[in-house]
Structures are given as C-alpha cells and as structure tokens.
Amino acid sequence: MSSSSTTPLIQPRVDARAMLGLRDPGDTIDWSRIRAAQLHAGRRSALLFFSAQVGGAALSALALMPLAPHGLLFCWMLLTLGAATWVTVRRLGWRDPNALTATLADVRRTGPEGVVMGLIWSILPLAFGAIATDRASLDLWAATTLVLITAAMTMGMLPLASLSFIAILGIPCIVTLALTGAPLLAATAAFLVALIGVASYSRARALVLLRANEMALAERDQTVSLLLREFEDASSDWLWEVDAQRRVVRASPRLAASLGLEPGTLAGLPLLQLLAGPAWETGKFTQELHELAEKLKRREPFADLPIPIEVEGDRRWWQISASPKFDERGAFAGFRGVSSDVTEQRRATDQIHRMARFDTLTGLPNRLHINEALATALAEADKWGARCAFMMIDLDRFKAVNDTLGHPVGDRLLQRVARRLRSLVSETEMIGRLGGDEFAVVVRDARDTARVEALAQTIIDTVSRPYELDQHTLYIGASVGLALAPRDGRTAETLVRSADLALYRSKDKGGGVFHAYEPQLHVAAEERRVLEIALRAAVEKGQMQLAYQPVVNARTGGLLGFEALLRWTHPELGAIPPAKFIPLAEEARLIGAIGEWVLRTACDEAARWEEPARIAINVSSEQLHNPSFATLVAQALAASGLAPERLELEVTESVFLREGTAAVSVLEQILDLGVRLSLDDFGTGYSSLGYLAHTRFNSIKIDRSFVQAAARGTREAIAIIRAVVALADSLGMATTAEGVETEQEHEMVQTLGCTRAQGFYFGRPLPVHEARLIVSRNGNETIRARA
Incomplete structure (x- = not known):
C-alpha cells in the first residue's frame, strides 16, 4: 500500500x-x-x-x-x-x-x-x-x-x-x-x-x-476505482488514511457514520482519539488500543487487529488492517488502512466459545471448562502455597426417574438440580456438569477444610429436597466425593481421580453422603483393577465353578431341583465372593460372556440328572437386553439335550426399568421355548404389579430379608409374605422362600403358604459331585439340614 x-x-x-x-x-x-x-x-x-x-x-x-x-x-x-x-x-x-x-x-x-x-x-x-x-x-x-x-x-x-x-x-x-x-x-x-x-x-x-x-x-485505475466504490457501498468496510502524526487526512463517509459523527468532522482528528471515544478523556484505554498505538508508533504493518469501540453506549468490535506509506523521497508519510465492523462475527464466536465450554441443557460449565478452571486453581495454589479442592457429585436414584418417567422429565429435573447447585457456590467456587447425572465443584480457596466439608453436606441436603415436576413429587439424592490439593494430588488428572474414588466410596455406602479421599481408596481401586484383569481370564483358565443349592417343596421337603450359583477361586487371591466380582463383571461388560458360560455349563449338568429335577439360573439385566439371548438359550438347550421345562431363569425387577426396553420381548421368546421364569427378590425393589401383568412368570421368589423378619415376628414382613403368596396363587404362580435357615423358619413359610423353599436349612451350595449324589440317592426323599 x-x-x-x-x-x-x-x-x-x-x-x-x-x-x-x-x-x-x-x-x-x-x-x-x-x-x-x-x-x-x-x-x-x-x-x-x-x-x-x-x-x-x-x-x-x-x-x-x-x-x-x-x-x-x-x-x-x-x-x-x-x-x-x-x-x-x-x-x-x-x-x-x-x-x-x-x-x-x-x-x-x-x-x-x-x-x-x-x-x-x-x-x-x-x-x-x-x-x-x-x-x-x-x-x-x-x-x-x-x-x-x-x-x-x-x-x-x-x-x-x-x-x-x-x-x-x-x-x-x-x-x-x-x-x-x-x-x-x-x-x-x-x-x-x-x-x-x-x-x-x-x-x-x-x-x-x-x-x-x-x-x-x-483501465486499471477505472477498475480499481469502481471496485473501491462498490466495496464501500456494498460492505461494512471502509478506507482511511492518516498522516505521520496519526491524524486523519482521508476517511470514507461510512467511517464517520459508523462512529456516529458527521463526515466532515474527521479530518485532522487523531485516529486513536476517534477509536477511544469517551475513554480518550480518562486515559483508560483497552489493551487492544494500546497494542494498536504501539504498532502505529513502530510504523509496522498489521492485519486483522481487533479493537473494541464504544459507539453511543454500544460495545462494537472493529477489525483494522493498515500499512505505512512513504512519499517519493522515501520519507514516512503516515498509514493507509481498511477497517470493518465484525461485531456480529465476534458475538457468534463468543457464542461458539460459550457452547464449547458450557452445558447446553443446564447452562453450567461443562467438563472442558471445569478442567480448565481446575488447572488454573491448581496453578494458583502451587504459586501461593495454598490449597484448592475438587468435588464430584453423582445423583442418587436419578436413573429410576429417567427410566420410569422418560428422558424429557429427567432433563427438566437436571435443570432444577443445576439451579439449586448454582445458588450454593460463591465467587471462589465453580460448579459444572460433567455429563449425565454427574456434576463437579472446583473450590479455589480450600484453606478452611471444615467449610469445604460443610459445602459438600449442603449440596447433599439441597439436592435431596423433593421436586415438584409435571404433577409428580420426585425424590432423588446426591453422593459426593471430595479431594484436596496438594494433599490428594498435584495435577488435575490426579485430583479428579482421587475425587472419583471418594465418590465411589460414597456410593458403596448407599449414597446420600460425602466422603473425602483416603489413600486406602487408591489401594481398593488398584485391587479392583487387578481383579478385573484376573476376571477377564477366569473363564478361559477354568477358575470359575458352579455350586448347586437345593430347592425343595416347602410342604414335604422333597427335592425339586437346584439353583446354580457362580463361584470363583483364584489361584493366588483365593475364593472371591460373588458380591465382589459380580458387580465388577457387570461394570466391565464381562457379564455376557460369563453368563453364557454359566448357562451352557448348568444345562449340560442338569441334563445328566434324573427327571424331574430342575435347574434355576440367575440372569442379569444386561443379558436380557441382548436381543440374541433367546437364541443363546435355545442353543444351550439343544446342545445339552435338557428339556426346556426343566430350565428356570431367575430375573429381577431392574430388567424392566429401562425405557423402551427389549427385555419383555426377549422374555416372551424364552417362554415360547417352554422355559420357566421366576421373578427374583420381589418386594425389595419397586414391586410394580405391571411386571406380573405383562410377563408370564411361573414363580415369585420372596427375599430372605422378609423371611428372617417374619421369623422374628415382624408384622409388616408377615403381611408382605401373605400378600405375595395370595397374589401368586391368584395368578397361578409358585412362591419360593429364600434364606430358610432354621426349622422355625421352615414351619413359618409352610404356614404362610409358600410352595417352595431354599436355604442353609436344606443345604448349602454344593459342588457338582455332591449335587449329583443327592439327585440320584435322595431325589424323592426329604432334604434335611446340611449346615
């Protein structure tokens, strides 16, 4: 130029x-x-x-x-x-x-x-x-x-x-x-x-x-002149020139109009004064204007420099490009440049920036923004020798709301939760949504540990208050995991992991509490990691076994069959309890492969027994949500030669909690094969009668907690068992009482009308050879206690 x-x-x-x-x-x-x-x-x-x-x-x-x-x-x-x-x-x-x-x-x-x-x-x-x-x-x-x-x-x-x-x-x-x-x-x-x-x-x-x-x-001059005229007439850009003292010597009329001034008033005014507006008198210039002044002072060309402009009280953004000009002797003669109004583009960019860092559903900072804030808080804490904290929040019972009332209601509930959480934090804290029903809090000043713990408890209390939504009164809770820096981690990744482990402990305790990170949690997490690695190889290496617990006629004590129970004995870790490795298998998505092994092994074993002994197998919800599970059952029956009516699959109410589930269809296909179905742990969950109306169950299993409570004379437990028995009788279903451990409990379930029973009174889970012996020797005899 x-x-x-x-x-x-x-x-x-x-x-x-x-x-x-x-x-x-x-x-x-x-x-x-x-x-x-x-x-x-x-x-x-x-x-x-x-x-x-x-x-x-x-x-x-x-x-x-x-x-x-x-x-x-x-x-x-x-x-x-x-x-x-x-x-x-x-x-x-x-x-x-x-x-x-x-x-x-x-x-x-x-x-x-x-x-x-x-x-x-x-x-x-x-x-x-x-x-x-x-x-x-x-x-x-x-x-x-x-x-x-x-x-x-x-x-x-x-x-x-x-x-x-x-x-x-x-x-x-x-x-x-x-x-x-x-x-x-x-x-x-x-x-x-x-x-x-x-x-x-x-x-x-x-x-x-x-x-x-x-x-x-x-011709070239005419073309350039025409283009410049079209450029100034049809766009939001304008041309300008300043002299060596940075005073305006020529400016497009559009420039004056964009500043809210008359075209003839610009000549001779300093360019910086025009751009600074009211701030020219106070001397409080923006950083961008300082940068422009430095470039003009150094007489260097620049391009696409953003400058904030105040025009009649409205904040606008201009983009300025210019190059120095020289006279015929090579002496500096000023600048010639072009400017454009990029306010709308800037606002769109800011909106995109916000969308990239804020959750669209709740308006809270998202995972990216939270991670950035945590990194900044850690850097400040390290610089000044202070402490910061990180909390992870998980909503309790939220999945049930989503599954029963639908995702739209769940989304509105999340918005209500976000409003409550936002009202709890101060300027030194940032709360955001990590995704799903998980939230997080970054506490920049955590010198007062008691105050941080009080905030965690306040979050739990506030979230746990009931919600009135679409004529529903909803009750959820919150579990919180807390980690402090630098004690529990000096990097964002380490601190997040520590808070996650603390949250895991809070969930293990039943939820509704907060737990601070402890070194033992890392040991437990490492144990889970090692256990998961071992679990992946357990089936292939033959470390899994099935134990068989007798199921008897509650009135006569005669053997009806067995329930196959999974056991795992690791060569180095020893016997791993099912309560420890079954949830881990579900989390690691291994339950499908393990469940298939259990099904095929139990069917092969039951096919060797004398009829009419049956085999009962527990099936997880993950298996039933696989559309090909019914085919797998058919293949296991065909390969073993077991009669379908001798196989009973036990499912829990959690199978029906997913919205739009395919489990009902899979269960119908299994029933069409002639396989029997049993509803396990009835009464401990939501106990919706709709489950019984939609699916043709053959029996209902009463959880051992009701059996033991009834044996102690608890009226509510006795009433529940009677109601379940009456319901089952009216629907033509059998009832199985679990956890019968004493003769008194056996007599009680007989009195209450239960048709089947199982528990330590009739026999502990047995290895396969003992189960075979019982079937062949005592198939038609009364099973006594084998504790």
Whole structure:
C-alpha cells in the first residue's frame, strides 16, 4: 500500500502491419485508439514538418543555383512548398482534434503524403547529383540528409508516410552516388538511410507502446476505482488514511457514520482519539488500543487487529488492517488502512466459545471448562502455597426417574438440580456438569477444610429436597466425593481421580453422603483393577465353578431341583465372593460372556440328572437386553439335550426399568421355548404389579430379608409374605422362600403358604459331585439340614 510502489509497464507484441495501418488484428490492444494517437502526434508536428521542408528546399536551391537554371529551380521550390503545404493542411485538418479513435482509412491516407514528398525530393539527386561540383555536391547531400533526418523526426509517428518518404528519397541518393564513382559515399548513404528508417520505425513503435500502457493503466485505475466504490457501498468496510502524526487526512463517509459523527468532522482528528471515544478523556484505554498505538508508533504493518469501540453506549468490535506509506523521497508519510465492523462475527464466536465450554441443557460449565478452571486453581495454589479442592457429585436414584418417567422429565429435573447447585457456590467456587447425572465443584480457596466439608453436606441436603415436576413429587439424592490439593494430588488428572474414588466410596455406602479421599481408596481401586484383569481370564483358565443349592417343596421337603450359583477361586487371591466380582463383571461388560458360560455349563449338568429335577439360573439385566439371548438359550438347550421345562431363569425387577426396553420381548421368546421364569427378590425393589401383568412368570421368589423378619415376628414382613403368596396363587404362580435357615423358619413359610423353599436349612451350595449324589440317592426323599 506504499505510495512509492510502481506498476510495471506492459510489453505487448506490436503488429507491424497494424502499426502501418495496413490491417486491424483485433487483439487485446485497442488499435482504433492507437491510430488516433498516431494522427494526433502527426498533427502536433505538422508545423515543424513544414518548416523543415522550407529550410531544406532553400538550402538545396542555394547549393544548385550556380549549376541549374533558375527558372527550373524556382519551379521545383514551388512544387516542394506546395506539397509541404498540402501535407500540413491535411494533418492540421484531420477531423476532430479531440477524437479518441481513428479508422484504418485515416492512417492509410497518410501514405500518399510520404510518397508525394519523396518523389519531389528525389528529383534533386536524380537531376543534379551527377553534374554537381564538389562544393555544390556537398551542399546538396547535406540538405538531403537534413530533410531525411527531419522527416524521421516529424513523420516518424506516422510510419506509413515516413518510411515511404525515406525509401523513395534514399534509394535515388544511393544509386546516384554509386553511379558517380563514389562507392564509399554510396555505402555511407545506404547505412544512413537504413539507420534513419530504423529510427523512424522505433519512434512509431515507442508511441504505440506508450499509448498501450497509458490505456492499460487508465483501465486499471477505472477498475480499481469502481471496485473501491462498490466495496464501500456494498460492505461494512471502509478506507482511511492518516498522516505521520496519526491524524486523519482521508476517511470514507461510512467511517464517520459508523462512529456516529458527521463526515466532515474527521479530518485532522487523531485516529486513536476517534477509536477511544469517551475513554480518550480518562486515559483508560483497552489493551487492544494500546497494542494498536504501539504498532502505529513502530510504523509496522498489521492485519486483522481487533479493537473494541464504544459507539453511543454500544460495545462494537472493529477489525483494522493498515500499512505505512512513504512519499517519493522515501520519507514516512503516515498509514493507509481498511477497517470493518465484525461485531456480529465476534458475538457468534463468543457464542461458539460459550457452547464449547458450557452445558447446553443446564447452562453450567461443562467438563472442558471445569478442567480448565481446575488447572488454573491448581496453578494458583502451587504459586501461593495454598490449597484448592475438587468435588464430584453423582445423583442418587436419578436413573429410576429417567427410566420410569422418560428422558424429557429427567432433563427438566437436571435443570432444577443445576439451579439449586448454582445458588450454593460463591465467587471462589465453580460448579459444572460433567455429563449425565454427574456434576463437579472446583473450590479455589480450600484453606478452611471444615467449610469445604460443610459445602459438600449442603449440596447433599439441597439436592435431596423433593421436586415438584409435571404433577409428580420426585425424590432423588446426591453422593459426593471430595479431594484436596496438594494433599490428594498435584495435577488435575490426579485430583479428579482421587475425587472419583471418594465418590465411589460414597456410593458403596448407599449414597446420600460425602466422603473425602483416603489413600486406602487408591489401594481398593488398584485391587479392583487387578481383579478385573484376573476376571477377564477366569473363564478361559477354568477358575470359575458352579455350586448347586437345593430347592425343595416347602410342604414335604422333597427335592425339586437346584439353583446354580457362580463361584470363583483364584489361584493366588483365593475364593472371591460373588458380591465382589459380580458387580465388577457387570461394570466391565464381562457379564455376557460369563453368563453364557454359566448357562451352557448348568444345562449340560442338569441334563445328566434324573427327571424331574430342575435347574434355576440367575440372569442379569444386561443379558436380557441382548436381543440374541433367546437364541443363546435355545442353543444351550439343544446342545445339552435338557428339556426346556426343566430350565428356570431367575430375573429381577431392574430388567424392566429401562425405557423402551427389549427385555419383555426377549422374555416372551424364552417362554415360547417352554422355559420357566421366576421373578427374583420381589418386594425389595419397586414391586410394580405391571411386571406380573405383562410377563408370564411361573414363580415369585420372596427375599430372605422378609423371611428372617417374619421369623422374628415382624408384622409388616408377615403381611408382605401373605400378600405375595395370595397374589401368586391368584395368578397361578409358585412362591419360593429364600434364606430358610432354621426349622422355625421352615414351619413359618409352610404356614404362610409358600410352595417352595431354599436355604442353609436344606443345604448349602454344593459342588457338582455332591449335587449329583443327592439327585440320584435322595431325589424323592426329604432334604434335611446340611449346615
């Protein structure tokens, strides 16, 4: 953008015939305008041409006066002056002197002028060249040379005329000198004529090139001007210039309008004053304006520099680019630049930035923003030797709301929770949503541990208050895991892991509490990790076994079958209790493979037993949500040869809690195979009667907690067992009492009407060989306690 920059001249190919006016090539050069330039140049040199002709004729006449008749010379002079007058008048009288274009005919008409003048002047060397004395000959050739040179100068812009004149006059001169015995002079004349011809042609070509460049530059200037006008009229951008003192010397009217000022008021004002607005008086400039001032001071170009502008109380954003300009001496002359209003783009960018760092559902900071805030808090704590804290919050019983009432209700519940949580934090804390029903809190100042723990308890109490939503009263809770830095971790990753482990402990305790991180939690987590690795290889290495617990007729004590119970004995860790590895298998997505092994193994074993002994197998909800599970059951029955009615699958109510579940369809397919279904742990969960109405269960299992409570005389437990038995009888289902451990409990479940029983009173879970022995020896006998 510097004013000292130059535009290189174009060098087009010049068509010689077009330049002579013999044809119109129609190429990229506008030859009509070139021809007009040639004729205008001839017009300007017409009087000089006439003067040269008069002077040359007078000199020639003086040289030949002693040799030639005066009358003949007089006639030749009249002829020469008449022809020169004719040519001069023709040139001066060419159409409109302001004409911009000329035709081929206009240029061709100059050819006869050169021919006529050449023929007239060729009379002298032809008539007198051979008889002139040495002195007269020298004067004659001097005059002729003068005429040739002046013709090249005054007629060169019209190459058709000038080359015709030079050729017609030059050839007789060369021939005459050669015939008079002066070959050296003839050769000199030939060289001179050729040189004058080339000079005339070059002069004509230079005129063509000059005019072509002028036209190209003019067209380029028009294009640039047009583009600039369109640019300023159709866009939100504007141009400006400042001098060396950074005062505005030129500015687009749009610039003044964008500042809310009149166009004529900008000249002479400092650019920084215009951009600073009201802050110019106070001196409180933005960082961006300071940066602009530094760049102007250092006289360096800059591009797309964002500047905040206050226009009539509204914050706008401009984007400015500029380059320094210099005068013809190379001295700094100011800046020339362009500005544009990018407020809308800036707002859109800010919105995108917000969307990238804030949760769209709750409006709270998202995981990315929380991680950034935690990293900042850790850096500040490390710098000042302070402490910060991180909490992870998980909602208790939220999944049940989602599954029973649907995700739209769950989303609105999350919004209510977010509003409550937002009201609890101060300026030194940030609360955000990590995803799902997980939230987190970054506490920048955790020097007071008691205050941090009080905040954790307040979060639990606040979230646990009931919610009125869509005519539903909803009860959820919260579990919190707390970690302090630098005690529990010096990096964001370590601190998050510590808080997560603490949250895991809170969930293990039943939820509704907070737990601070302890080193033992890491040990437990490492144990789970090692256990998961071992669990993945347990089936392949044959470390899994099945134990079989007898299920008996509650009235007679006769054996009905067994429930297959999974056991795991690790060669190094020993016996791992099911309560420890079954949840781990579900978390690690291993329950499907393990469940398939249990199903196939139990079916193979039960097929060896004498009929009608049945086998009962617990099935997880993850297995039933697999659409191919019914096919797997069919394959296990076919491979083992076990009759379908001898297989009973036990499921819990959690199977039905997922919204849009496919489990009901899978269960119907299993029933169609002839397999029996049992609803396990009935009464401990939601106990919806809809489950029994939608699925054809064959039996209901009463949890051992009710059996033991009833044995102690608890009226509520007794009432629940009676109600379940009555419900099962009305639906044609059997009832199985779990956890019967004493004769008193056995008599009680008999009295209450339970049809089946199992527990330590009838036998502990047995290894496979003992189960086979019982089936073969005591299949029709009463099973006694085998504790």
